[in-house]
Amino acid sequence: ILNVEQSPQSLHVQEGDSTNFTCSFPSSNFYALHWYRWETAKSPEALFVMTLNGDEKKKGRISATLNTKEGYSYLYIKGSQPEDSATYLCALSGGKLIFGQGTELSVKP
Amino acid sequence: GAGVSQSPRYKVAKRGQDVALRCDPISGHVSLFWYQQALGQGPEFLTYFQNEAQLDKSGLPSDRFFAERPEGSVSTLKIQRTQQEDSAVYLCASSRSSRDKNIQYFGAGTRLSVL
Numbered sequence: 001i002l003n004v005e006q007s008p009q010s011l012h013v014q015e016g017d018s019t020n021f022t023c024s025f026p027s028s029n030f031y032a033l034h035w036y037r038w039e040t041a042k043s044p045e046a047l048f049v050m051t052l053n054g055d056e057k058k059k060g061r062i063s064a065t066l067n068t069k070e071g072y073s074y075l076y077i078k079g080s081q082p083e084d085s086a087t088y089l090c091a092l093s094g095g096k097l098i099f100g101q102g103t104e105l106s107v108k109p
Numbered sequence: 110g111a112g113v114s115q116s117p118r119y120k121v122a123k124r125g126q127d128v129a130l131r132c133d134p135i136s137g138h139v140s141l142f143w144y145q146q147a148l149g150q151g152p153e154f155l156t157y158f159q160n161e162a163q164l165d166k167s168g169l170p171s172d173r174f175f176a177e178r179p180e181g182s183v184s185t186l187k188i189q190r191t192q193q194e195d196s197a198v199y200l201c202a203s204s205r206s207s208r209d210k211n212i213q214y215f216g217a218g219t220r221l222s223v224l
Binding site: 091 | 112113142144149150151152153154157165168200202210211212213214215216217218
């Protein structure tokens with residue numbers, strides 16, 4: 001059974017702080033890793049799909065890296081804003097998505 | 110264009126009642142997935158359709174759960190004789206195909222509360 005772990009479970013930061021979270025997964029049988037942002041009462045929004053070891057992706061102030069050999073991905077947010085408050089989910093893809101439990105980020109103005 | 114639409118957004122059911130949750134995927138998307146998210150956990154896979162064919166139902170927790178997609182577009186997830194442990198957010202997602210790199214586009218979910 002594939003197990004995807006995210007840490008921390010929750011994070012409270014001040015506006016302007018930079019932050020990062022971790023997604024850990026088994027390094028064998030890797031196909032693709034997805035990051036989603038899920039704001040309360042909205043649809044989960046796709047941020048990145050990453051497939052290659054060493055991949056780095058960036059979208060505005062958010063970036064992600066991937067290490068498939070050691071089985072982890074980092075998501076970074078530079079200069080957090082209150083609108084970044086959401087749950088960030090990572091998921092392994094093998095057709096269906098296997099999600100971690102998420103990191104809940106709260107950014108205080 | 111329109112995204113994935115789910116209805117109802119909220120459903121309160123009495124224990125033992127049957128419920129039906131609807132998912133309207135993005136037009137032209139071949140693949141459709143259902144996930145269940147219990148409080149404090151990540152979404153968990155329930156079932157997968159490619160067009161009208163249900164190719165994987167390994168995640169359905171019991172035979173009280175049934176899903177269909179008869180014409181390869183709209184899908185319905187039905188839960189018979191609901192139990193309190195069925196309380197969760199039910200998410201539907203669609204994608205162009207089942208390839209691993211393809212993004213799954215999610216609806217906003219149906220929050221089911223069983224009293």
